[in-house]
Amino acid sequence: MTLLEIGDSLLLKGSPSTLFYRGDDTVYIVDPGHGKKRVKQIRKEIKGLDASRLISIITHYHSDHHSAISQGLRELLDKVMAPRLDAPAIRDPLIRVSLTFGMPLPSGDPLLPFHAPPIDVDEGLDPGTLLGSLEIVDLAGHTPGQVGILTPGGVLYAADSIFGPRVLDTYGVPYHFNPCRALKTLEWLRDSLGDRFEILVPSHGPLVRGGEAEALVESNLERVRGAGEALLDILSEPRSVGEAAYLLASRYSVSPSPERLMLIETAVKGYISCMRGTFEASAGTRGVMWRTSKS
Ligand SMILES: [Zn+2]
Structure with missing residues (x-):
């Protein structure tokens, strides 16, 4: 078995990592990831878990967290669940890609880092509710409806509310659709660590606990405040x-590529949107120009 035991859960490491939780006769698979290799790994692990019911939980709409479902897992799953707010973008790749990159690129476009198939979501999840003994936690900001999964043993699968050091280095500016809301979520993580949960599992990065998690x-x-x-x-x-995206990327020594800059542009729009009163808009030959208000 390649699954790592953490508290009351099992983790398949990767980017994203996939969390397995066994509750009574049901095995929950949180963020199955993407790609044929991942599908093969999960199919192998499922055999060893001897579950009579399999439910996959998707934390948010980004393709790298759930494409595996359409790449060979769907027929094994009894149910696919996802946050109610993000579900339309999980079902429809055109909405997903438009929200993520700011334009409706077709599936398979070379600018898209991941295959973006449509995914059937059977049931919506609401933050603050229980799914068996799992708590659905509100981790909005990275996407409008992102959720985390909290196990009774104090393991929090924190999805993309928090990134490991390598991702912070590579992308410079963490991708958050609404950075102001993402800050509130990070403050909640800081205040709840050691109280609501002990082990913090970012989707992209090593799991952390104690001082390392802090x-x-x-x-x-x-980083989110600084940007x-x-x-x-x-x-x-x-x-x-x-x-603005290009200059922001340079401040964090990010080597610019169209793919990275498109993501940073979405984050810049997120800051402008959530700090709207702070910026004034004007029209110019280079399009809409934004400037920090003088008052
Ligand atoms: Zn994401």
């Missing part, structure tokens, strides 16, 4: 979203 939450808080402050400074001159 440090990871702090570094994510600092907002850097943007205020960059927009002291009127600039387009694209220019």
